[in-house]
Amino acid sequence: MKINRKIKDRSKIRKKTKYEWSGLLFILPSFIGVSIFVLIPFLDVIRRSFSEAINGKWVGLNNYITIFTNPAFKQAAGNTVRFVAICIPILIILSLLIAVFLHRQKRFGSLLKSSFLIPMAIPVASIVLLWRLLFDNHGMLNGIIEKFGGTTVDWMNTGYAFWILVFSYVWKNLGYDIVLWVAGLSGISESVYEAAKVDGAGEWKCFWKITLPNLLPSLFTIAVLSFLNSFKVFREAYLVAGDYPDTSIYLIQHLLSNWFRNLELDKMAAAAVVNALVIFILIMLLQKAWDTKE
Numbered sequence: 001m002k003i004n005r006k007i008k009d010r011s012k013i014r015k016k017t018k019y020e021w022s023g024l025l026f027i028l029p030s031f032i033g034v035s036i037f038v039l040i041p042f043l044d045v046i047r048r049s050f051s052e053a054i055n056g057k058w059v060g061l062n063n064y065i066t067i068f069t070n071p072a073f074k075q076a077a078g079n080t081v082r083f084v085a086i087c088i089p090i091l092i093i094l095s096l097l098i099a100v101f102l103h104r105q106k107r108f109g110s111l112l113k114s115s116f117l118i119p120m121a122i123p124v125a126s127i128v129l130l131w132r133l134l135f136d137n138h139g140m141l142n143g144i145i146e147k148f149g150g151t152t153v154d155w156m157n158t159g160y161a162f163w164i165l166v167f168s169y170v171w172k173n174l175g176y177d178i179v180l181w182v183a184g185l186s187g188i189s190e191s192v193y194e195a196a197k198v199d200g201a202g203e204w205k206c207f208w209k210i211t212l213p214n215l216l217p218s219l220f221t222i223a224v225l226s227f228l229n230s231f232k233v234f235r236e237a238y239l240v241a242g243d244y245p246d247t248s249i250y251l252i253q254h255l256l257s258n259w260f261r262n263l264e265l266d267k268m269a270a271a272a273v274v275n276a277l278v279i280f281i282l283i284m285l286l287q288k289a290w291d292t293k294e
Contacts, residue, residue, distance in 0.1 A: 042276070048269035063270035073271065075247065076255040083162070083251065084230050087169050091226050092219075095174055099181030100211065113182060116175035127168070128239040135164060135240075156241050162248035169233045176229075177222050184218030185211070224283055 051058050067073045102112050119127075134141050135155035142152040155164060188211065196206050234253035237245060243258055244250070252275060259268040 045269045045272055048265060049273045051266065053264060053266040059266075063266045064274070067267055067271050067274070070267075072250075072255055073252075076250055076252045079162075079248065079250055080252045083166065083169075083233070083249075084227065087166055087230055088223065088226050090166070091170050091173055091177060092222060094170065095177035095222075096181050096215075098174070099178045099185060100207070102178065103182055103185045113175075113178060116178050118175070119172050120175055124235045124239065127172070128236060131164070131168065131236070131240050157246050159246075159248050161241065161246040165233060165237055165249050168236050169230060172233075172236075173226065173229050177226060180218060180222050180225075181215070184215045188214045220286065223286060227279075227282070 049063055050060060098116070105112065133139055136142075137152065137154055139155075141155065145152055153160065155161065192210055193206055196210060201209070231253065234251055234257075237249050237251060238254065238257070241249065243254065243261075245254065252271070256268055256271060256275075259265075259271070
């Protein structure tokens with residue numbers, strides 16, 4: 001009997017090991033691809049951040065000291081932080097409220113959800129053309145202002161440019177976040193709400209005590225994806241306003257692009273490493289806060 005048990009245990013261990021190796025083989029192609037196109041190039045970027053761009057001479061932390069004392073880097077980093085700090089809460093809260101509303105609309109919910117996804121299907125070049133038609137000095141918005149006897153505004157070369165960029169980001173990503181919230185809402189059983197209402201709970205109490213706690217797993221995913229997508233807004237800002245836009249929308253991506261064009265690869269590498277490190281730390285802090293709540 002003992003011998004048979006040992007044989008069975010060994011066969012189970014072999015099967016488990018076989019399944020583990022099978023799993024590793026499945027992820028191996030992805031790992032190779034990520035290593036070739038992401039990890040190895042980034043290691044080279046780290047190496048370049050400690051050397052001169054021209055001769056590759058080791059300079060230690062000089063490149064990092066240079067960027068942290070660079071006024072353009074300070075301005076770009078400050079604008080990027082400001083943009084993210086304003087956009088992410090607006091996008092998450094607004095998309096959640098709309099998702100809750102759409103989830104309750106049994107008749108036209110699907111149609112309305114699809115309409116919010118339309119901005120994601122519009123090419124960036126078309127969005128840029130739309131913004132130019134609206135916010136150019138001789139655009140539609142200034143034309144309407146002139147008709148009513150007002151003074152025209154240079155929208156893209158004043159502080160208004162920042163809020164136009166915020167609106168562009170929220171408008172573009174709203175549908176994506178709504179779909180993710182709706183997926184989370186679909187996982188909450190209706191019987192839980194019915195039981196709560198039987199006990200006298202109102203709509204607000206159900207939302208606060210049932211909906212929000214059950215959406216916490218979705219919140220982490222949506223927050224991280226929204227944060228990463230906020231760096232893509234550079235495309236619209238660059239195509240609308242060029243290399244050197246108004247100071248309010250001069251983001252860290254503009255600075256990296258200009259350094260790359262000027263072949264200042266040492267400063268660009270140092271800034272890229274700092275940028276990646278900040279993103280990694282923020283995501284890890286968010287993950288830790290998330291695990292604590294759970």
